[in-house]
Amino acid sequence: MEKPIRRRRAMHLSSYPVLGLLLPIACVATLYERAEQLPASTSYDFVIVGAGAGGTVLANRLSDNPATTVLLLEAGPSNLGVADAIIPFLSTRLGSTTYDWNYTTTPQPGFAGRSINYPRGRLLGGSTSTNTFAWTRASNEEWDRYATLTGDDGWSWDNMQQFMSMNEKFVASADGHNTTGQYNASLHSTTGMVSISLPGYPHPFDSRVIETTQELSEDWPFNLDMNSGSMLGIGWPQQSIDTSSRSSGATAYLSPQYLARKNLHVLVNAHVTRIIQTGTDSGKPAFRSVEYTTADVPTGGTSTAPRTVVSAKKEVILAAGAIGTPQILLLSGIGPQAELSALGIKTILNNPSVGANLTDHPLLSNKFYVNSNETFDSINANATLAAEDIAIWNATGQGPMVDSALAHLGWARVPSNPYGPDTTAGPTTPHYEILFANGFLSTTTPRPSSGHFMTIATSLTSPAARGSLTLNTSNPFDQPNINPNMFGTDYDLFIMESAVTAVLKIAAADAWKDYIIEPFEDLAAATTPAALKAYIQAQSATIFHPACSAAMSPKGASWGVTDPDGVVKNISGLRIIDASILPVIPSAHPQAVVFFLGERGAALVKQKYGIN
Ligand SMILES: Cc1cc2nc3c(=O)[nH]c(=O)nc-3n(C[C@H](O)[C@H](O)[C@H](O)COP(=O)(O)OP(=O)(O)OC[C@H]3O[C@@H](n4cnc5c(N)ncnc54)[C@H](O)[C@@H]3O)c2cc1C
Ligand SMILES: *[C@@H]1O[C@H](CO)[C@@H](O)[C@H](O)[C@H]1NC(C)=O
Ligand SMILES: *[C@@H]1O[C@H](CO)[C@@H](O)[C@H](O)[C@H]1NC(C)=O
Ligand SMILES: *[C@@H]1O[C@H](CO)[C@@H](O)[C@H](O)[C@H]1NC(C)=O
Ligand SMILES: *[C@@H]1O[C@H](CO)[C@@H](O)[C@H](O)[C@H]1NC(C)=O
Ligand SMILES: *[C@@H]1O[C@H](CO)[C@@H](O)[C@H](O)[C@H]1NC(C)=O
Ligand SMILES: *[C@@H]1O[C@H](CO)[C@@H](O)[C@H](O)[C@H]1NC(C)=O
Ligand SMILES: *[C@@H]1O[C@H](CO)[C@@H](O)[C@H](O)[C@H]1NC(C)=O
Ligand SMILES: *[C@@H]1O[C@H](CO)[C@@H](O)[C@H](O)[C@H]1NC(C)=O
Ligand SMILES: *[C@@H]1O[C@H](CO)[C@@H](O)[C@H](O)[C@H]1NC(C)=O
Numbered sequence: 314m315e316k317p318i319r320r321r322r323a324m325h326l327s328s329y330p331v332l333g334l335l336l337p338i339a340c341v342a343t344l345y346e347r348a349e350q351l352p353a354s355t356s357y358d359f360v361i362v363g364a365g366a367g368g369t370v371l372a373n374r375l376s377d378n379p380a381t382t383v384l385l386l387e388a389g390p391s392n393l394g395v396a397d398a399i400i401p402f403l404s405t406r407l408g409s410t411t412y413d414w415n416y417t418t419t420p421q422p423g424f425a426g427r428s429i430n431y432p433r434g435r436l437l438g439g440s441t442s443t444n445t446f447a448w449t450r451a452s453n454e455e456w457d458r459y460a461t462l463t464g465d466d467g468w469s470w471d472n473m474q475q476f477m478s479m480n481e482k483f484v485a486s487a488d489g490h491n492t493t494g495q496y497n498a499s500l501h502s503t504t505g506m507v508s509i510s511l512p513g514y515p516h517p518f519d520s521r522v523i524e525t526t527q528e529l530s531e532d533w534p535f536n537l538d539m540n541s542g543s544m545l546g547i548g549w550p551q552q553s554i555d556t557s558s559r560s561s562g563a564t565a566y567l568s569p570q571y572l573a574r575k576n577l578h579v580l581v582n583a584h585v586t587r588i589i590q591t592g593t594d595s596g597k598p599a600f601r602s603v604e605y606t607t608a609d610v611p612t613g614g615t616s617t618a619p620r621t622v623v624s625a626k627k628e629v630i631l632a633a634g635a636i637g638t639p640q641i642l643l644l645s646g647i648g649p650q651a652e653l654s655a656l657g658i659k660t661i662l663n664n665p666s667v668g669a670n671l672t673d674h675p676l677l678s679n680k681f682y683v684n685s686n687e688t689f690d691s692i693n694a695n696a697t698l699a700a701e702d703i704a705i706w707n708a709t710g711q712g713p714m715v716d717s718a719l720a721h722l723g724w725a726r727v728p729s730n731p732y733g734p735d736t737t738a739g740p741t742t743p744h745y746e747i748l749f750a751n752g753f754l755s756t757t758t759p760r761p762s763s764g765h766f767m768t769i770a771t772s773l774t775s776p777a778a779r780g781s782l783t784l785n786t787s788n789p790f791d792q793p794n795i796n797p798n799m800f801g802t803d804y805d806l807f808i809m810e811s812a813v814t815a816v817l818k819i820a821a822a823d824a825w826k827d828y829i830i831e832p833f834e835d836l837a838a839a840t841t842p843a844a845l846k847a848y849i850q851a852q853s854a855t856i857f858h859p860a861c862s863a864a865m866s867p868k869g870a871s872w873g874v875t876d877p878d879g880v881v882k883n884i885s886g887l888r889i890i891d892a893s894i895l896p897v898i899p900s901a902h903p904q905a906v907v908f909f910l911g912e913r914g915a916a917l918v919k920q921k922y923g924i925n
Contacts, residue, residue: 343572343573343574343575343577343578343579344391344572344579344581345578345579345580345581346580346581346582346607347582347607348580348583348605348607348621351384351578351580351623352578355382355384355578356382356624356626357382357383357384357578357623357624357625357626358375358381358382358383358625358626358627358628358922359371359375359381359382359383359384359625359627359628359629359630359918360383360384360386360603360623360624360625360628360629360630361375361383361384361385361386361629361630361632362386362585362588362603362629362630362631362632362633362637362641363386363387363388363439363585363631363632363633363634363637363638363891364385364386364387364389364437364438364439364562364563364567364579364632365434365438365439365440365441365562365632365633365634365891365907366439366440366441366562366891366892366904366907366908366910366911367632367634367890367891367892367907367910367911367914368385368387368439368562368630368632368633368890368891368911369385369437369438369439369441369561369562369563369565369566369567369911370480370506370562370566370890370908370911370912370914370915371383371630371632371890371911371914371915371918372385372566372567372577372579373506373566373567373571373577373915374911374912374915374916374919375915375918375919375924376571376574376576376577378576378919378924378925379574379575379576380576380924381576381922381924382576382577382578383576383577383578384578384579384580384623384625385567385577385578385579385580386580386583386585386603386605386623387436387437387439387579387580387581387582387583388435388582388583388584388585388637389412389434389435389436389437389439389581389582390411390412390436390437390581390582391436391437391563391581392436392437392438392442392561392563392564393437395412395436395442397410397412398412398436398438398442398443398559398561399558399559400558400559400703400706400714401446401552401554401557401558401559401714401715401716401717402689402692402702402706402713402714402715402716402717402718403703403714404443404444404445404446404559404717405445405718407432407434407443408430408432408443409430409432411435412434412435412436412442412443413432413433413434413435413443414432414433414434414435414612414636414792415430415432415611415612415792416430416431416432416433416612416636416792416795417429417430417431417792417795418431418795418796418797418799418855419794419795419796421796421797421798421799421800422801423675423778423798423799423800423801423805423806423850424675424799424800424850424851424853424854425847425850425851427851429756429757429854429855430756430854431636431795431855431857431859432857433634433636433637433857436563436581437562437563437567437579437581438561438562438563438564438567439562439634440634440857440904441553441561441562441563441904441908442559442561442562442563444553444857444904445717445718445719445857446552446553446554446559446716446717446719447550447551447552447717447719447722447748447902447904448509448540448550448551448552448553448902448904448905449539449540449544449551449722449901449902449905450477450540450542450901450905450906450909451544451899451900451901451903451905451906452542452543452544452738452739452741452742452743452900452901453470453542453543453741454470454737454738454739454740454741454742455470455738455742455897455899455900455901456468456469456470456473457469457470457738457739458738458739458897459895459896459897460472462865462866462867462896462897463865463866463867463877463896464867464868464877465867465877465878467877467913467917468877468913470542473909473913476909476912476913476916477502477505477905477909477912478502478504478505479502479505479506479912480502480505480506480507480905480908480909480911480912481501481502481505481506481507481509481905482502482503482504482505482506482507482508482509482565483496483498483501483502483503483508483509483510484503484508484509484510484555484556485510485556486510486511486512486513486556487510487513487514487554487556487557487710487711487715487716488513488514488515488711488715490513492511492549494537495511495537495548495549496511496537496538496540496548496549496551497537497538497541500538500540500541501540506565506566507553507560507561507562507565507908508553508554508555508556508560508565509551509552509553509554509560510551510552510554510555510556511549511550511551511552512549512550512552512715512716512720513554513556513557513711513715513716514711514712514713514715514716516687516720516749516751517685517687517688517751517828518683518685518720518749518751518767518825518828519720519721521824521825521828522547522720522721522749522824523535524823524824525547525819525822525824525825526546526547528822528823528824529818529819529822532725532815532818533546533547533723533725533819534546534547535547535548536548536724539551539722539724540905542741543741544724544741544742544743544900544901545724545725545726545741545743546723546724546725547721547722547723547724547747548721548722548723549721550719550720550721550722552716552717552719553904553905554715554716554717556710556715557706557710557711557714557715558710562908567579580607582607582609583605583606583607584605584606584607584608584610584789584790585603585604585605585633585641586604586605586606586620586644586789587604587641587644587645587789588600588602588603588604588629588631588641588642588645588887589602589603589604589622589645590602590646590661591624591886593885594885594886595885597883597884597885598661598662598883598884598885599884599885599886599887600629600645600647600881600884600885600886600887601624601625601626601628601629601886601887602622602623602624602625602629603622603623603624603625603629604620604621604622605620605621605623606618606619606620606621607621610790611790612790612791612792613790613791613792614790615788615790616790625886627886627922628886628887628888628918629886629887629888630879630887630888630889630890630918631887631888631889631890631891632889632890632891632911633891634859634891634892634893635671635782635859635860635861635862635863635891635892635893636782636793636795636859636862638862638863638889638891638893639667639668639671639782639793639862639863639874639893640782640784640789640793642667642668642863642874642881643658643667643668643783643784643793644658644784644787644789645661646658646659646660646661646662647661647662647664647667647881647884648660648662648663648664648665648667648668649663649664649665649667649668650663652783652784653784656784656786656787657787658784658787662883662884664874664882664883665872666863666864666866666872666873666874667862667863667874668781668782668783668793668862668863669779669781669862669864670779670780670781670861670862670864671779671780671781671782671795671796671797671798671859671860671861671862672776672778672779672780672797672859672860672861672897672898673776673780673797673799673855673856673857673858673859673860673898674746674772674773674774674776674855674856674858674898675772675773675776675799675800675805675809675853675854675855675856676756676770676771676772676853676854676855676856677770677771677772677809677812677813677849677852677853677854678754678755678756678757678758678768678770678852678854679768679769679770679771679813679816679832679833679836680753680754680755680758680766680767680768680832680833680835680836681766681767681768681769681820681829681830681831681832681833681836682764682765682766682829682830682831682832682833683765683766683767683828683829683830684765684827684828684829684830685765685828686765687751688751688752688753688765688766688767689713689718689750689751689752690752690753690760690764690765690766691765692713693752693753693760694760694762694763702714718750718751718752718754719748719749719750720748720749720750720751721748721749722746722747722748722749723746723747723748723749724743724745724746724747724774724900725743725744725745725746725747725812725815726740726742726743726744726745727744727745727807727808727811730804730807730808731807732777732802732803732804732807733777733802733804736775736776736777736804737775737900738897738900742775742900743774743775743900744773744774744775744808744811744812744900745771745772745773745774745775745808745809745811745812746771746772746774746900747769747770747771747772747812747815747816747819748768748769748770748771748772749767749768749769750767750768750769750770751767752765752766752767752768753766753768753833754768754770755768755852756854757851757852757853757854758835758852766833767828767829769816769819769820771809771812771813771815771816772812772856773800773805773808773809773812774898774899774900774901775808775900776799776800776801776802776805776898777801777802777804777805778798778799778800778801778802778805779798779801779861780795780796780797780798780799780801781794781796781798781862782794782795782796782862783796795859797855797859799853799855800849800850800853806846806849809849809853810842810845810846810849813836813839813845813848813849814845817832820832835848835851835852836848856902858892858898858902858903859892860892860893860895860898860899860903861892861893861895861896861897861898862893863875863889863893863894864893864894864895864896865877865879865894865895865896866882866896870882873896874889874893874894875888875889875894878914878917878921879894879910879914879917888914888918890910890911890914890915891907891910892906892907894910895907895910
């Protein structure tokens, strides 16, 4: 049975004048909350599943032509008025809420057997509505490797420039400071869709980071713009922030002007349970129907509520992300036959690559005591101060709430490694990342109730390990077995050890004298190789970048899930455009990469069907 319309808006928009541009749901003609609200007579050219980085771009670009009808199905609610998804500093509050899928991983041997929380955004915008805003395009070598691995030159760095320009819109920082010297303006579009900006509130250590690039220039040169194609060094972070508010797939590609299109229907609270074979096209199974429910079922729940089936005249496009997409394929009989049979699911296409090669970036929070009172620990320890800062943001669009917890980013390589072939795309592509944060930032250790900290997190961005995603049950509401296989190789651990050693060297540099007092206890205890390894395995978690679980491979390859244009191999009427099709995880924060996939993916669909 259908539930009555649910409103999950956390706060009323009227309490946020800064958000005046956003219209309440009632004014948006084509945002639907229940299946039966969809106009009965409508049939759709395209049905898109999932409104994240991939799905929002596709929905927008394909509905650009009024003759093309598009339905976008999203399991979560609207993003409108969700304060924690709008105010940048509050994004860390979105985990384990109604906007999260609440997943956990399988026990990770590389994490000393721990399972970790594995958040994924569940609202319009997907994880682009809950992420930490870091905006990196990946290296030119990374894109050129995508071209090589897929046999499609269209994925090369040079060819992707046009799609980056269509997507990016560089805007001013919240504090309006002069950003000359913090990025290379000539590399950035100001006419795209997702707003990108540099930080809008200073940190007490900004000048020390820049000093570090002079003092340790050999290892950590200043990089004016890590989005130039060449990533190595330390630089200012570009962020998906529209001056003071989150810019996401939802705010950029599903803003009211686009939702007003009569040919674009967006249904929220619609959980897709499987896709359905509709026939056979020249010997291939065709999948042009999508089954979903608008019953409100939590992860791990069950429901026999009636399902609704909707069909696409041209294609179904999966954009449910690196977890959701392979899960839907498996539930629909597309995947490894033995695994499906064991759960009583009839195999329609036996493809062992579905769910294989899931990859992620481990993240380790290296914390230090600092000699400053101007850290965000003050805000996190003091609800009154946090409320004051939110009021400042509300009234002026200024103050500490305008940025995420991340300050500068740095990227580096290990000079050599004893464990195996280099995993990076080339000599200007990093093995690891360091992330400066002005306070205690950890998902594994609670913040001490007092004290002031700095975190220099390290992330392994070029893992050799590959994991997997498999179904745990045939219940579409159960979470799948998510095994990113963190630190699954000695090579991976070696790179993280090198990264922590590099961070300790930075902390000991003159630039940090009188600021960094000493490492926090867990790091301080990591004084021997064995203790360092134990520290890494005990304290690492994820930087939330799962990818590659339904990978592209060259046309005609005997492995892989999609062709280089996202079309599912040996299936008709079905395409995938999201993080799951990446052939290798980028050594970068992936949201920009997935947005660009969306832009080129949309162009390929339009080309195929002659849509102008
Ligand atoms: C906490 C967090 C922080 C992050 N920080 C950064 C960062 O700083 N920088 C960066 O570049 N990247 C970051 N990321 C990663 C980035 O957001 C993702 O890589 C990107 O959003 C992936 O895009 P996607 O389209 O593949 O999936 P998503 O954006 O996750 O979108 C998938 C959508 O599909 C929906 N969906 C899934 N299953 C179903 C179903 N069965 N039925 C209907 N709908 C479904 C989901 O609800 C979601 O809306 C972060 C992610 C998280 C979770
Ligand atoms: C935001 O400001 C408006 C008036 O400017 C006020 O009415 C509202 O309560 C404020 N909201 C918050 C959360 O501070
Ligand atoms: C910003 O700074 C640069 C370099 O210092 C200077 O050339 C430029 O004029 C400044 N821009 C503005 C708008 O003040
Ligand atoms: C900025 O990028 C342009 C285009 O690649 C390049 O020619 C120029 O040298 C860069 N500027 C700086 C200061 O690096
Ligand atoms: C995630 O957990 C929160 C808090 O318990 C809950 O409100 C929410 O409904 C859960 N999300 C899902 C998809 O189950
Ligand atoms: C995993 O990826 C590798 C390439 O990186 C590929 O050779 C292999 O076939 C993939 N495995 C599966 C099961 O698809
Ligand atoms: C931090 O605040 C305390 C208490 O107000 C004060 O004693 C101390 O000097 C301050 N430290 C710094 C570095 O400003
Ligand atoms: C918390 O913040 C408020 C508002 O700035 C301030 O008045 C108060 O002293 C702070 N409390 C503590 C314990 O620091
Ligand atoms: C399902 O998950 C549980 C642990 O949560 C595990 O014990 C069980 O083996 C899994 N079953 C399958 C078929 O993966
Ligand atoms: C697709 O079908 C061809 C021809 O039957 C077969 O050789 C190939 O292995 C199949 N690929 C996948 C991924 O199923």
